[in-house]
Amino acid sequence: MSSSMPRKTVERLSLYRRLLEEEFSSKQDYVFSHELAARTNITSAQVRRDLMYLKISGSPNRGYRIHELSGEIARILGHTEPLRIAMIGAGRLGQGMLDFFTKKKPNLEMIAVFDSDDDKCGRIICGTRCYHVRQMSAVIPEQKIQIAILACPSEDAQMMTDELVRLGIKGIVNFTPTTLKVPEWVYVEDIDITTSVEKVGYFGK
Amino acid sequence: MSSSMPRKTVERLSLYRRLLEEEFSSKQDYVFSHELAARTNITSAQVRRDLMYLKISGSPNRGYRIHELSGEIARILGHTEPLRIAMIGAGRLGQGMLDFFTKKKPNLEMIAVFDSDDDKCGRIICGTRCYHVRQMSAVIPEQKIQIAILACPSEDAQMMTDELVRLGIKGIVNFTPTTLKVPEWVYVEDIDITTSVEKVGYFGK
DNA sequence: TTGTGTGAATTAGTTCACAGCA
DNA sequence: TGCTGTGAACTAATTCACACAA
Numbered sequence: 181m182s183s184s185m186p187r188k189t190v191e192r193l194s195l196y197r198r199l200l201e202e203e204f205s206s207k208q209d210y211v212f213s214h215e216l217a218a219r220t221n222i223t224s225a226q227v228r229r230d231l232m233y234l235k236i237s238g239s240p241n242r243g244y245r246i247h248e249l250s251g252e253i254a255r256i257l258g259h260t261e262p263l264r265i266a267m268i269g270a271g272r273l274g275q276g277m278l279d280f281f282t283k284k285k286p287n288l289e290m291i292a293v294f295d296s297d298d299d300k301c302g303r304i305i306c307g308t309r310c311y312h313v314r315q316m317s318a319v320i321p322e323q324k325i326q327i328a329i330l331a332c333p334s335e336d337a338q339m340m341t342d343e344l345v346r347l348g349i350k351g352i353v354n355f356t357p358t359t360l361k362v363p364e365w366v367y368v369e370d371i372d373i374t375t376s377v378e379k380v381g382y383f384g385k
Numbered sequence: 386m387s388s389s390m391p392r393k394t395v396e397r398l399s400l401y402r403r404l405l406e407e408e409f410s411s412k413q414d415y416v417f418s419h420e421l422a423a424r425t426n427i428t429s430a431q432v433r434r435d436l437m438y439l440k441i442s443g444s445p446n447r448g449y450r451i452h453e454l455s456g457e458i459a460r461i462l463g464h465t466e467p468l469r470i471a472m473i474g475a476g477r478l479g480q481g482m483l484d485f486f487t488k489k490k491p492n493l494e495m496i497a498v499f500d501s502d503d504d505k506c507g508r509i510i511c512g513t514r515c516y517h518v519r520q521m522s523a524v525i526p527e528q529k530i531q532i533a534i535l536a537c538p539s540e541d542a543q544m545m546t547d548e549l550v551r552l553g554i555k556g557i558v559n560f561t562p563t564t565l566k567v568p569e570w571v572y573v574e575d576i577d578i579t580t581s582v583e584k585v586g587y588f589g590k
Numbered sequence: 591t592t593g594t595g596t597g598a599a600t601t602a603g604t605t606c607a608c609a610g611c612a
Numbered sequence: 613t614g615c616t617g618t619g620a621a622c623t624a625a626t627t628c629a630c631a632c633a634a
Contacts, residue, residue: 185587186624188625189625190588191584194580198562213593214593219564223626226625226627228595228596229595229627237594238594239594239633239634240595240632240633240634241592241594242593242634259586263582263583265582271481272477272478272480272481272484272511273478273481273482275477276477280478287583326586327589350589351590352585352589353578353581353582353585359400359426366589367585367588367589368585369581372400373485373558375400376558376574376576377470378462378493379395379574380557380574381463381464381468382390383395383556384532384572385555393602393603417614417615418615428604429615430605431603433615433618434604434618436617437618442616443616443617444611445610445611446611446613446614
């Protein structure tokens with residue numbers, strides 16, 4: 181299916197859906213593009229343009245049907261089934277993100293966290309079962325994990341990535357400052373804290 | 386001064402500089418655009434295009450002078466002086482990032498972390514002095530803090546932001562899933578973990 | 591009226607391709 | 613020969629502006 185919406189549209193659809201589910205759906209049945217726009221920093225024209233990629237349409241006097249909209253975004257983002265995720269690294273950064281996922285994310289399921297510290301393994305850490313990194317090759321296929329979040333030391337990042345790719349992982353969110361080498365069928369999203377801070381330093385006045 | 390390089394160029398310059406300082410500068414005096422390209426997932430044409438925004442030039446047979454290059458990037462990114470940063474929130478996510486900054490980032494200085502938990506205040510947490518959020522209005526101007534990283538609970542994010550803006554902060558890296566409302570002179574960089582994961586789920590095959 | 595749906599225009603970002611230099 | 617510097621071409625993303633519908 182249309183695996184080529186603009187990257188930016190995909191990002192915004194994710195955001196729209198959360199807004200729809202977390203705040204609009206309890207208040208109303210229909211939503212206008214300008215209501216979504218007001219709640220984000222996006223123009224209403226942009227919202228409508230994004231919604232064109234879904235095939236549903238709104239009505240000029242009521243807007244878009246919320247239930248239909250969020251259902252369709254879920255379908256397009258590809259998880260009527262929740263996405264099955266693994267965290268690599270149970271240090272403070274990894275734990276911080278585990279906390280985050282434990283707070284009821286209906287479409288994202290944090291299945292396992294892997295660490296090389298024996299003391300952490302076998303326990304539940306921030307709501308998620310911790311395994312030793314040696315167990316990755318068993319647990320990842322067994323648990324049908326699709327996505328990994330890298331929050332391990334930078335020097336282990338490429339090695340962990342090679343293993344994840346070997347085990348069939350198709351997408352990685354990389355919180356380490358290492359540039360990962362992956363085959364072209366693996367999608368990597370880099371989150372580089374240093375760069376983000378420097379960018380904010382540059383553009384903030 | 387030219388406060389309008391493309392956003393993407395600024396991001397890449399930040400990355401180039403780290404590579405230059407952390408790995409190339411110890412090995413060689415000059416670097417070719419294709420060497421930087423090979424080490425990242427960027428084309429050499431893109432690297433040269435980015436470097437056009439700095440006013441220095443390379444030599445066809447030796448490439449770019451590393452010392453000159455990283456110095457000029459530092460100057461353009463605006464910190465010959467290190468950027469002075471505050472972390473808002475000393476939970477696990479905040480602590481994870483504090484660890485990160487403690488590991489010798491020459492151009493970024495983590496000055497303070499603010500939390501509302503009295504037990505944490507007055508102590509050093511992950512290498513950074515912790516203050517109560519009540520002390521923000523004193524500490525931020527006193528310490529000339531320019532940038533804040535928001536790693537507090539989502540429900541406090543807007544309130545913290547309003548206070549930060551009032552205290553003259555010009556840039557915020559927002560790790561909460563809240564869409565912040567700020568005046569136009571404040572630059573916000575959103576890092577939305579849920580969106581990143583969903584994007585990776587969509588584009589990863 | 592007010593908001594949707596969408597071509598057309600605009601702006602941002604990337605890649606091509608090659609002249610010119612050391 | 614191999615790389616830089618850069619117009620020109622191209623692709624991605626955003627905004628404009630307005631016909632149409634309820």
